[in-house]
C-alpha cells in the first residue's frame with residue numbers, strides 16, 4: 001500500500017551538502033506495522049515528510065494506493081494520518097472543537113463528524129476531557145487528542161513520528177495498544193521511535209536507517225540473521241561505531 005521508491009533528499013550544496021535521505025526504498029502492506037528506526041538525524045522525519053507530500057524529494061517518489069505523491073500531493077494527504085510528537089493543539093479550543101474542525105476540513109457532514117468524534121473518544125478514552133480547553137490538558141492527554149486528530153478522516157495509511165515522546169509508561173502503552181488496533185483495522189503503518197524495545201515487540205518488519213541509508217531491513221529474525229546481533233539496540237551500537245565516510249577536501 002505504501003511504496004517508497006529510491007527516495008532521496010539532499011539539503012545544502014557543495015561541501016555543505018547533507019544527504020538526509022539517500023536512495024531509500026521500502027514497502028508497507030495493509031495490516032502491517034513497519035518500524036523505521038534510526039539514531040538522531042538518520043533521516044526518519046525527512047522520509048515521513050516526503051511520504052506525506054510536505055517536502056519534495058530530490059529524487060525518487062512514493063506511491064500510495066496507485067498514486068504518486070509528487071504528482072497528486074493533495075489527493076495523497078487525504079489517504080494519510082500523520083501523528084507527530086511536536087504537533088501543537090489550539091490551546092484555546094477544546095478537543096471536541098478541534099476534532100470537529102478537522103473533520104469539517106475533510107468534508108465530513110456535521111452528523112458524520114459528531115459520530116466520528118464519538119468513535120474516536122471511545123477508542124482513545126477522551127470523554128473526561130473532551131470539553132476542556134486544550135491548554136489545561138496533560139502531555140499524555142494532548143497526545144491522545146493528537147492521535148485522534150490525525151485519524152479523524154479514517155485514513156488507510158498512518159505515519160507516527162515518535163508518538164510516545166514525553167509520555168510515561170502507561171501513556172506509551174496506550175499509544176502502542178492503539179497502533180495494534182490500527183493494524184487490526186488493516187491500516188498500513190509506519191512508526192519512528194527511539195523506544196527500541198517497544199518497537200521490537202510491536203513492529204512486523206523494520207528498516208534500520210543510518211545516515212540516510214537503509215542498512216538492514218526485515219523481520220526481527222531476519223535482522224538477527226543479517227547482523228549476528230540479538231537486539232536492535234546492539235545493531236545500532238555497531239552501526240554508530242562505524243567511522244563516518246571520509247570526505248575529500250578540495251585542495
Ligand SMILES: Nc1ncnc2c1ncn2[C@@H]1O[C@H](COP(=O)(O)OP(=O)(O)OP(=O)(O)O)[C@@H](O)[C@H]1O
Nearest residue numbers: 011012018020038039040041042043044045046047
Ligand atoms: N530543512 C532542513 N534543512 C537542512 N537540513 C535538514 C533539514 N531537515 C533535516 N535536515 C537534516 O537532515 C538530517 C536528517 O534529519 P531528520 O529530521 O530526518 O532526522 P531524524 O531521523 O528524524 O532524527 P531525530 O531522531 O532526531 O528526529 C539531519 O542531519 C538534519 O539536520
Ligand SMILES: [Mg+2]
Nearest residue numbers: 044045046161
Ligand atoms: Mg525526527
